[in-house]
Amino acid sequence: MFRRVLGKTLRFVGYTIQYGCIVHCAFEYIGEFVVCFGPSMEPTIVNNVVFSERISRHLYKIQKGDIVIAKSPFDPHVNICKRVIGLEGDKICTSSPSDFFKTHTYVPLGHVWLEGDNHMNSTDSRNYGPIPYALIRGRVCLKLWPLRSFGTLSESPTKRIIKAQSDSDSD
Amino acid sequence: MAQQTPGRRCIRAFISGFFVAVPVTVTVLDKLAYVARVEGASMQPFLNPDVGGQCDVVLLNRWSVRNYQVQRGDIVSVVSPKNPKQKIIKRVIGLEGDFIRTLGYKNQYVRVPDGHFWIEGDHRGHSLDSNSFGPVSVGLLHGRASHIIWPPNRWQRIKPSLPPNREPLNAEEEDE
Known part of the structure; x- marks a missing residue:
């Protein structure tokens, strides 16, 4: 009797560990569901549940224009959702459009x-x-919820993404 | 019920074992502990004491840094801010809010911003650390080195210790 209960418990613990590990790997290496709220990504994402895939991050395939979930640099417990405007080596205009003198970094x-x-x-x-x-x-x-906004994400409305060096030189 | 041939049973056992072993291993390496070889001279003399000798192997405790909590003097591994494919192993010198006297950074005194820490290698001048790239975001933390496990004669637990004269300035003022 006791042995049977012990065996059952052990088997249950084993299955829990196994499926917990599979879930962890899926969330860590394939993708996870994230609730996005806050005004910073309007009108592309307004309080949506989104699916964020982690494969391209692990393969270093993040491109300009992608929307990413990142840890906030000032608080690692907080996640931020932003659009990638520039990758390493890109020239970014840091002044507002109304400024006469453009500053770049x-x-x-x-x-x-x-x-x-x-x-x-x-x-x-x-x-x-x-x-x-x-x-x-x-x-x-992918945007998953609410259902009427289900689908892929739209292009950046701000026209801030500099496609090639020649484009950035002309403006 | 059809009789299974031994070969098929072998394959089935292998596949089911594979689906258990790989996720469990990956999870353990991600969440609990990671074993890494230390390369380079930046942490001499504490790690890799003899030049040209064999590399030290350290155990990185990942469970203790799940809430991104470290102390000054801990040896931590951090994803390099300059190259996300590389991990670097350094000593934590200052936590957020500390005033640090830097060694060759662009400012002589730096207040470490919120959510950042200041890391330095023990081998001064031969280490690419916060003195060249500034304070590092805590989100890049990978693990805390808790034991040296190879070579066996140097097996030891790593205790947090700050190098002399590298305490943060605000702590010194409180003592005086």
Whole structure:
């Protein structure tokens, strides 16, 4: 009797550990569900549940224009959701569009430049500078909830992404 | 019920074992402990004491840093801010809010910002650390080195210790 209970308990613990580990690996290496709220990514993401895939982050395939979930550089417990504007070595215009004199900065090695789509109400790399690539947790690829906004994500409304060196030189 | 051939049973056992072993191993390495070889001279004389000798192997405790809590003097492994594919192993000198007297950084005194720490290698001048790239975000923390496990004659627990004259300035003022 006792032996049977013990065996059952052990088997239950074993299955719990096994499935817990599988869930951990899935969330860590494939993707996770994230609730995004706050005004910084309006109108692209407004209080949505999104699916963020982690494969391209592990393969270093994050590109300009992707929306990423990253750890905040000032508090690792807080996640931020922003759009990648520049990768390492890119030239970023840091002045506001109304300024007459443009100021530029270069994104250092191993860093990315993140900005929210809502320029008026977003704390991002324009405040704290480029953040290290390793703080990126995943790339947002699907909006899941609410259902009427289900689908992929739209392009950046801010026209801040500089595609090639020639484009940035002309403006 | 059909009789299974031994070969098929072997394959089935292998696959089910595979699905248990790989996730469990990955989870243990991610959450509990990680074993890493220390390369380079930046932590001499504490790690890799003899040049050209064999590399030390350390046990990185990942469970103790799950809330990103470290103390001054701990040896930690951090994802390099300059190259996300590389991990670096350094000593924590200052936590957030500390005033640090830097060694060759662009400012002589630095207040470590919130959510950052200041890390330095023990081998002064031969280490790429916060003196070259500034304070590092705590989110890059990977693990805390808790034991040296190889070579066996140097097996020891790593205790937090600050190098002399590297205490943060605000702590010194409180003592006086």
